[in-house]
Amino acid sequence: MSYITELDALSLGRAIASGEIRTTEATEEYLKSIEEQDGTYNCYVTVDGDRAMEAAKEIQARIDKGELSDSPLAGVPVAIKDNMCTEGLLTTCSSRILYNFVPTYESTAVRKLRNAGAVILGKTNMDEFAMGSTTETSYFGPTRNPADPEHVPGGSSGGSAAAVAAGECAYALGSDTGGSIRQPASYCGVVGIKPTYGTVSRYGLIAYGSSLDQIGPLTRNVSDAAAVLTAISGHDDKDSTSVDMPAKDYTQALKKDVKDIKIGIPKDYFGEGLDHEVAASVRAAADVLKAAGATVEEFDLSLVNYAIPAYYTIAAAEASSNLERFDGIKYGYRTEDFAGLHNMYKKSRSEGFGAEVKRRIMLGSFVLSSGYYDAYYLKALKVKALIKKAFDDAFAKYDIILGPVAPTTAPKLGESLSDPIKMYLGDIYTISVNLAGLPGISVPCGTSTDGLPIGVQLLADCFNEEKLLRTAFTYEQTK
């Protein structure tokens, strides 16, 4: 890492605004960093070097004219998870079925970053169609954790988290349906936020679970995360689930003050299956906040174990519907030998999708099918309502819920895919947050004895990102 790639996003933004560093220099340093390291880590599916340099030149010219002075991220290089459409730039969802897909339009979150003067370095690796927790289901090979390359970076935004951790970008965008920003953030030792559902437009995000997906930042610190969230959030006519509320500047929340904050720690989170070092590290984080003036107490959250089957039913059902569009007709992979239309559909999809994706599509098709819809899908939606209610009750008493992000640190490569249900159980702390639409942040809180990062998760009630960021910032600045 050079001194430029060691700067966090906002510090780099300030150095560019003051003229101390040129955008072209910053982009060059990052492209060099990628060239030197990505052979090892495999964070990127596509590196868009030439266009990144062109964009850097254009943005520098605009800055020289006095433009973009109100944009703290102007000129700062970013990596985008490969499930967000980038106009003219290959977008694959790390799947064979989109191996050659070049979008004709841009996702709103990316467009907003471009308008803010961001330089897009490329597209990062992920679990195929965001289905996975280790980035091992990618068609383009796994990404390795920069903390220890024998271990996974987490998933599904593993490429983005690893790129931030390795200094292959100043910050990144990820997406989170069941923990896919927060868990890799925890495993790689970076900050990740999943905003309240509806805060960031999903237009251009290739859908996995439409009622659960949200785009969010992966950054080196909480301040960067607040700045990126400010840049990408806001109502969008093109996403009918995006919430119509006034734009917020989340950086206003970055204050060291938790005296009014009541933190609840779910007792049910600290049972069997939680690694001792993770538990100790997370409890220590709670102690830091207590010493800083917050009230901390334990409580019963309930329904924790039911979140996983509810989530997998709902997510698989929505995925089976969302992935029907991949049929080899208008774009993407089409099989070469086929006998008729239906055979073409089946072969293209069977050859184009990986095993985990096929597994979830089949489960989803089954739970939505006639005769099973009520017993499985509707039942899961009722449990979702119960889970939301449990959180509503909790947030009537507490401002923040604190707990682990994952039961362990990052597993070794190759250990997770053979037992899907065991893998799904690892989502226990993150999944209910998507079901209830809540905002959640993962902040680094320690390292295990074998050198792997540990994160602490903070949750707030819907649309309370300010409390979340203030608490996270206070922890980060105090620990």
Added chain:
Amino acid sequence: MANIISDETIEYVGILAKLELSDEEKEAAKSDMGRMLDYIDMLGELDTSDVEPMSHAFPVQNVFREDVVTGTDIRDQILANAPEEKDGMFVVPKTFD
């Protein structure tokens, strides 16, 4: 209660999902789905008799816009992604006899 997934069920699911599985994949699918459904059966432990199914955590309703075209003509860019293209049209297998 074990969910035994029959060959017929896998065939049926294959039709719904437009997926074609090899014999090995079918066996693996029967076993995987059976295990997943066993796990999902856990939801039966909860009393949801008075609960309405909730799709969205806070529903936003009747989000409409005016029926006005705002895009531009990007036919060539769209066709550039086509697996097969001819005369400005997608070439597809015959859809009817």
